[in-house]
Amino acid sequence: MKFNTKVIHGGQHHDPSTGAVMPPVYQTSTFVQTSPGKPLNENYEYSRAANPTRSALENAFASIENGTRGLAFSSGLAATDCVLRSFKAGDEIIAMDDLYGGTYRMFTRIYGNSGIKFHFVDMNDLEKFQSLINENTKLVWVETPTNPLMKLADIEAIAKITKKHNLLFAVDNTFATPYLQKPLDLGADIVMHSATKYLGGHSDVIAGALIVKDEKLGEQLHFQQFATGATLGPMDSFLVLRGIKTLHLRMQRHCENGEKVAAFLENHPKIKTVYYPGLKSHPFHELAKKQMKGFGGMVSFTFTSGKKEDAVSFLEKLEVFTLAESLGGVESLANHPALMTHASIPEDKRKEIGISDDLVRLSVGVEDIDDLLADLEKALS
Numbered sequence: 338m339k340f341n342t343k344v345i346h347g348g349q350h351h352d353p354s355t356g357a358v359m360p361p362v363y364q365t366s367t368f369v370q371t372s373p374g375k376p377l378n379e380n381y382e383y384s385r386a387a388n389p390t391r392s393a394l395e396n397a398f399a400s401i402e403n404g405t406r407g408l409a410f411s412s413g414l415a416a417t418d419c420v421l422r423s424f425k426a427g428d429e430i431i432a433m434d435d436l437y438g439g440t441y442r443m444f445t446r447i448y449g450n451s452g453i454k455f456h457f458v459d460m461n462d463l464e465k466f467q468s469l470i471n472e473n474t475k476l477v478w479v480e481t482p483t484n485p486l487m488k489l490a491d492i493e494a495i496a497k498i499t500k501k502h503n504l505l506f507a508v509d510n511t512f513a514t515p516y517l518q519k520p521l522d523l524g525a526d527i528v529m530h531s532a533t534k535y536l537g538g539h540s541d542v543i544a545g546a547l548i549v550k551d552e553k554l555g556e557q558l559h560f561q562q563f564a565t566g567a568t569l570g571p572m573d574s575f576l577v578l579r580g581i582k583t584l585h586l587r588m589q590r591h592c593e594n595g596e597k598v599a600a601f602l603e604n605h606p607k608i609k610t611v612y613y614p615g616l617k618s619h620p621f622h623e624l625a626k627k628q629m630k631g632f633g634g635m636v637s638f639t640f641t642s643g644k645k646e647d648a649v650s651f652l653e654k655l656e657v658f659t660l661a662e663s664l665g666g667v668e669s670l671a672n673h674p675a676l677m678t679h680a681s682i683p684e685d686k687r688k689e690i691g692i693s694d695d696l697v698r699l700s701v702g703v704e705d706i707d708d709l710l711a712d713l714e715k716a717l718s
């Protein structure tokens with residue numbers, strides 16, 4: 338099955354009891370047993386372990402990422418947390434040095450405090466990365482493209498190294514989505530998503546996903562999820578499943594609009610640097626062409642003046658773009674990383690990785706491009 342068919346039919350079947358084309362929202366906590374320990378349907382006993390609406394979504398997750406097992410969580414961070422629970426004090430984790438703020442906060446302030454050692458490194462420096470691997474190293478965590486600086490990491494090259502050293506390799510695929518990039522096919526072991534973003538696509542649900550190819554690893558992660566409880570409810574599962582059905586259509590338009598917004602900004606005298614992997618000027622343009630099918634809808638940029646006030650006043654003037662955290666919905670959003678999404682990263686660390694006070698991040702939506710460009714032009718002048 339091709340990807341555009343998988344988003345609609347992958348892992349799905351009609352409801353066996355009624356023939357309903359869409360899976361019903363099975364809003365139930367428990368399931369009847371005909372005799373003690375003998376559930377009427379062997380797959381369902383209690384909704385923390387499994388729920389049919391969530392199963393339908395999990396099958397869709399597995400299908401679109403070319404995995405064998407998908408798991409749906411109550412948030413993206415809950416999905417990440419489930420992976421991190423496999424490790425103990427003394428273990429070491431190597432992570433990309435440009436991460437979603439909440440991921441960095443969990444790594445350093447929750448798991449860092451319980452004795453797991455984290456190394457944050459530029460994953461494009463493969464020699465430096467390899468020099469950090471020792472017998473305690475267990476996991477490599479990568480986000481590509483990164484948030485908000487749109488740095489890329491070469492998944493295939495990293496996977497060669499993690500395989501050699503027998504390390505788990507997880508990729509946060511939230512920004513690219515499987516429409517643009519399939520980490521499991523490139524050698525990663527785990528794909529993580531904030532399904533709150535592009536997979537859900539309509540800014541109406543908080544949800545997360547893990548997808549794996551290895552069935553044993555899938556079982557282990559499902560046990561961790563079942564034993565700790567951060568599952569996605571039936572209604573939210575239904576919403577994400579519905580979102581996925583138009584993922585290919587939305588991503589196509591996000592890419593078209595993203596490219597046009599990036600080109601407009603790059604030619605604007607008030608803009609200094611535009612971070613968008615589709616631009617020839619982007620340091621990872623060649624890798625993006627190799628690893629991704631398109632360049633997505635996320636665009637970040639700084640001002641020629643370098644002034645925070647200019648970024649703030651620009652953001653206040655936008656009308657079609659909404660000033661809000663989050664990304665990946667049909668509507669265009671604008672964000673000031675230093676004051677909003679990345680405020681949890683200490684200022685000196687932000688400076689070090691290049692999140693300056695005049696940096697603005699756009700999640701370019703699927704509106705008419707003329708209205709988006711006119712809004713940017715007006716807010717800049």
Ligand SMILES: *Cc1c(COP(=O)(O)O)cnc(C)c1O
Pocket residue numbers: 412413414415437439440480484509511512530531532533534543544545
């Ligand atoms: C939003 C986001 C997360 C966290 O997901 P939640 O659903 O908000 O918990 C993780 N990684 C990336 C890249 C994100 O954008």
